[in-house]
Amino acid sequence: MKEWNATRGFAHNSTLMLSCNMIQTDGMMLGFSDPFSSEVKPRILLMGLRRSGKSSIQKVVFHKMSPNETLFLESTNKICREDVSNSSFVSFQIWDFPGQIDFFDPTFDYEMIFRGTGALIFVIDSQDDYVEALSRLHLTVTRAYKVNPDINFEVFIHKVDGLSDDHKIEKQRDIHKRANDDLADAGLERIHLSFYLTSIYDHSIFEAFSKVVQKLIPQLPTLENLLNIFISNSGIEKAFLFDVVSKIYIATDSSPVDMQTYELCCDMIDVVIDISCIYGLTGDEVGTPYDKESMAIIHLNNTTVMYLKEVTKFLALVCFLREESFERKGLIDYNFHCFKKAIEEVFDVRLKVQRSRKLLSQRRWSRQTVPNGTQVHPH
Numbered sequence: 477m478k479e480w481n482a483t484r485g486f487a488h489n490s491t492l493m494l495s496c497n498m499i500q501t502d503g504m505m506l507g508f509s510d511p512f513s514s515e516v517k518p519r520i521l522l523m524g525l526r527r528s529g530k531s532s533i534q535k536v537v538f539h540k541m542s543p544n545e546t547l548f549l550e551s552t553n554k555i556c557r558e559d560v561s562n563s564s565f566v567s568f569q570i571w572d573f574p575g576q577i578d579f580f581d582p583t584f585d586y587e588m589i590f591r592g593t594g595a596l597i598f599v600i601d602s603q604d605d606y607v608e609a610l611s612r613l614h615l616t617v618t619r620a621y622k623v624n625p626d627i628n629f630e631v632f633i634h635k636v637d638g639l640s641d642d643h644k645i646e647k648q649r650d651i652h653k654r655a656n657d658d659l660a661d662a663g664l665e666r667i668h669l670s671f672y673l674t675s676i677y678d679h680s681i682f683e684a685f686s687k688v689v690q691k692l693i694p695q696l697p698t699l700e701n702l703l704n705i706f707i708s709n710s711g712i713e714k715a716f717l718f719d720v721v722s723k724i725y726i727a728t729d730s731s732p733v734d735m736q737t738y739e740l741c742c743d744m745i746d747v748v749i750d751i752s753c754i755y756g757l758t759g760d761e762v763g764t765p766y767d768k769e770s771m772a773i774i775h776l777n778n779t780t781v782m783y784l785k786e787v788t789k790f791l792a793l794v795c796f797l798r799e800e801s802f803e804r805k806g807l808i809d810y811n812f813h814c815f816k817k818a819i820e821e822v823f824d825v826r827l828k829v830q831r832s833r834k835l836l837s838q839r840r841w842s843r844q845t846v847p848n849g850t851q852v853h854p855h
């Protein structure tokens with residue numbers, strides 16, 4: 477209990493900037509306060525049939541809700557928009573759609589929704605019959621693709637915790653085949669669907685979300701490159717750049733990721749935050765459990781060392797290395813210092829690009845404003 481509270485307190489107090497804006501679904505999509513938002517923050521849509529697990533995914537990944545608590549979630553009956561702005565790299569909007577909503581209703585402006593979308597996550601309940609879900613997936617994907625061919629289509633074959641390993645692979649193969657056959661029949665084989673086996677009861681949902689988010693980070697190749705250089709010069713075997721609050725890893729080096737390593741990293745972040753919440757905060761509630769001083773070293777009993785260091789207010793680097801390589805800690809720390817500086821530079825460039833883009837769209841917007849001050853939607 478303490479564990480979850482500590483983590484939850486952190487998410488709430490310091491970083492996760494959440495604003496859940498309810499948008500009425502009757503009528504047009506209306507009145508977003510920031511008309512430039514879609515240009516600055518990519519949109520991630522969560523779609524799928526009722527009770528497939530959309531809200532649970534959002535709550536577990538971004539609100540630190542414990543999986544068991546999702547049993548009591550009520551059905552979503554409005555589109556719920558949420559801003560996730562943990563860091564300059566992890567910054568997007570998630571739109572949770574109610575399962576029963578007919579978003580192809582003529583009064584519903586789906587073109588506007590899809591136009592600003594970076595990724596569409598379609599959730600399929602693997603414990604249920606998925607025939608209807610597949611036809612809905614086909615309809616959603618084909619409509620969305622017509623409006624915006626740049627959307628990444630991500631299919632979460634969800635709730636796989638109840639399935640054996642063989643069963644999981646079999647389900648994935650079947651869903652993959654059927655979904656792609658449907659697209660081929662419609663002459664749309666160029667649409668690429670990515671599939672993930674997910675569950676909120678283990679780390680698979682965080683790993684899948686990490687991959688979805690990574691595709692929306694234009695600087696990913698640069699970050700990967702920096703990590704590759706860092707590990708090869710420091711005798712490190714594997715390194716992840718984590719968004720501490722959501723435990724999404726926004727980049728890793730180019731060696732393959734195995735689930736166990738990822739899980740260990742998540743556990744290490746939890747331990748650091750929890751210990752810091754309990755022993756690191758002063759009584760007056762000032763400060764956060766994660767700051768410039770945050771770092772941790774864990775020696776595992778298989779001669780591996782895990783090393784965590786703060787990169788920015790929201791990002792942590794978690795590395796795996798052999799004990800003998802850790803003897804050169806001075807070298808690692810020096811290389812880390814260079815790595816951190818490089819990351820800051822990438823941040824700065826991104827901020828500059830964002831600012832100039834925003835300025836440009838503001839100018840475009842004001843040109844479309846009629847003289848009496850009434851704004852015209854730029855369609």
Ligand SMILES: Nc1nc2c(ncn2[C@@H]2O[C@H](COP(=O)(O)OP(=O)(O)OP(=O)(O)O)[C@@H](O)[C@H]2O)c(=O)[nH]1
Nearest residue numbers: 527528529530531532546547551552575635675676
């Ligand atoms: N076993 C299992 N159950 C899950 C998982 N994810 C969600 N659930 C359960 O599925 C049920 C429905 O979850 P919701 O998140 O409300 O589903 P939804 O898609 O948002 O539903 P609507 O709001 O009606 O569209 C809840 O009882 C969750 O506890 C999972 O990974 N495994």
